[in-house]
Amino acid sequence: MIDIDFERLRCLGLTPALAQRLATHLVPDDGLFELMRLTEVHRETLRLHDGLIERSARALPHVVRELAGRDSALAVGDWVLARADPHAALWVHAQLPPLTHIARRDADGSRHAVVSNVDTALLVMGLDDDFNPRRLERYLALVQGSGVGPVVVLTKADVATPRPDMLAARLAELRERVSNSLDIVAVNATDASAARALAPYLHTGQTVVLLGSSGAGKSTLTNTLAGTPLQDTGAVREHDSRGKHTTTSRSLHRLPGGACVIDTPGLRALRPDVDAATLAWLFDDIGRLALRCRFRDCRHQDEPGCAVRDGVGSDRLRNYHKLLREARRDTMTLLERQQQASVWKARGKATRAWMKVKRGE
Ligand SMILES: Nc1nc2c(ncn2[C@@H]2O[C@H](COP(=O)(O)OP(=O)(O)O)[C@@H](O)[C@H]2O)c(=O)[nH]1
Numbered sequence: 403m404i405d406i407d408f409e410r411l412r413c414l415g416l417t418p419a420l421a422q423r424l425a426t427h428l429v430p431d432d433g434l435f436e437l438m439r440l441t442e443v444h445r446e447t448l449r450l451h452d453g454l455i456e457r458s459a460r461a462l463p464h465v466v467r468e469l470a471g472r473d474s475a476l477a478v479g480d481w482v483l484a485r486a487d488p489h490a491a492l493w494v495h496a497q498l499p500p501l502t503h504i505a506r507r508d509a510d511g512s513r514h515a516v517v518s519n520v521d522t523a524l525l526v527m528g529l530d531d532d533f534n535p536r537r538l539e540r541y542l543a544l545v546q547g548s549g550v551g552p553v554v555v556l557t558k559a560d561v562a563t564p565r566p567d568m569l570a571a572r573l574a575e576l577r578e579r580v581s582n583s584l585d586i587v588a589v590n591a592t593d594a595s596a597a598r599a600l601a602p603y604l605h606t607g608q609t610v611v612l613l614g615s616s617g618a619g620k621s622t623l624t625n626t627l628a629g630t631p632l633q634d635t636g637a638v639r640e641h642d643s644r645g646k647h648t649t650t651s652r653s654l655h656r657l658p659g660g661a662c663v664i665d666t667p668g669l670r671a672l673r674p675d676v677d678a679a680t681l682a683w684l685f686d687d688i689g690r691l692a693l694r695c696r697f698r699d700c701r702h703q704d705e706p707g708c709a710v711r712d713g714v715g716s717d718r719l720r721n722y723h724k725l726l727r728e729a730r731r732d733t734m735t736l737l738e739r740q741q742q743a744s745v746w747k748a749r750g751k752a753t754r755a756w757m758k759v760k761r762g763e
Pocket residue numbers: 557558559560561589590591592614615616617618619620621622623634635636637638645647648649
């Protein structure tokens with residue numbers, strides 16, 4: 403049996419689609435479980451919210467193991483079934499399969515969960531020296547294919563682009579490189595007007611995640627949206643507009659209007675978890691132009707009669723090739739890791755069988 407108070411959990415981001423998932427995906431055994439949302443994930447402990455209060459918890463080893471077997475892990479934003487043991491310690495017994503999930507990869511190709519059950523990713527970028535369209539393309543690749551809708555939020559409009567023509571020039575530069583359908587919002591993150599500008603993504607029950615480099619203004623925006631200083635913010639270095647990693651872990655917060663926001667530190671390795679097909683979707687202008695290249699197998703590098711090199715900015719094309727190389731490498735290592743995992747599984751089985759023999763079962 404699961405105890406759900408839908409109205410209470412709605413302001414924590416529970417949607418009818420998720421609640422329905424509960425009925426179809428999770429059939430817990432005996433006892434009473436509570437549906438709770440993960441607000442923080444630490445090495446040993448988790449923080450869970452039940453719509454009223456937040457509590458510390460831990461995940462049962464089999465939950466962690468099963469997720470790891472699928473190259474996944476619990477992430478902030480996940481919905482879980484939890485229950486207290488006789489000593490009043492709270493344990494996560496199951497994860498509700500997330501509706502959306504963002505993952506990244508490390509330099510060695512291993513996958514890391516970033517967040518789950520997010521509706522919108524606010525890609526936060528400062529209009530100061532943080533402004534970098536190539537990095538934004540990588541963030542778009544990170545979100546692409548995860549089921550999460552991206553929105554670009556340009557901060558520091560008040561200080562970095564004091565004149566309207568300066569802001570217009572930067573917007574035009576971005577528009578050249580991203581899809582026309584992508585929303586771009588310029589704000590002063592320290593001002594309440596930022597909350598009004600982002601209101602369309604913050605209806606009751608919606609969850610947004612703030613992604614971007616450190617110093618971009620994510621924690622400042624979290625505080626402005628919350629209307630209260632929840633998160634520490636840090637000054638940025640003069641010469642490169644970089645922050646000092648004031649935020650060290652991801653955390654989910656409830657907003658007064660009934661939405662949720664996940665603040666994050668800058669990602670250590672901004673390496674999206676995408677395949678070639680997903681990239682083709684994101685860089686569809688390249689695919690369209692490629693049809694007009696002289697050679698059908700044109701790599702758009704030094705071939706004559708290449709329509710892509712003529713029609714796409716060289717920086718964007720370089721970024722595409724780099725992401726494509728990484729994606730190919732990652733799919734290779736994923737296969738290798740799966741083979742490795744099956745070897746370990748077989749060894750584990752053999753060991754368990756041997757223990758049984760030893761115990762005389
Ligand atoms: N003037 C102005 N300062 C901002 C804006 N956004 C962020 N800041 C400042 O930039 C610094 C870094 O912000 P912070 O929220 O800690 O960045 P985070 O690392 O992305 O969380 C802080 O000193 C903020 O006050 C903005 O839109 N306008």
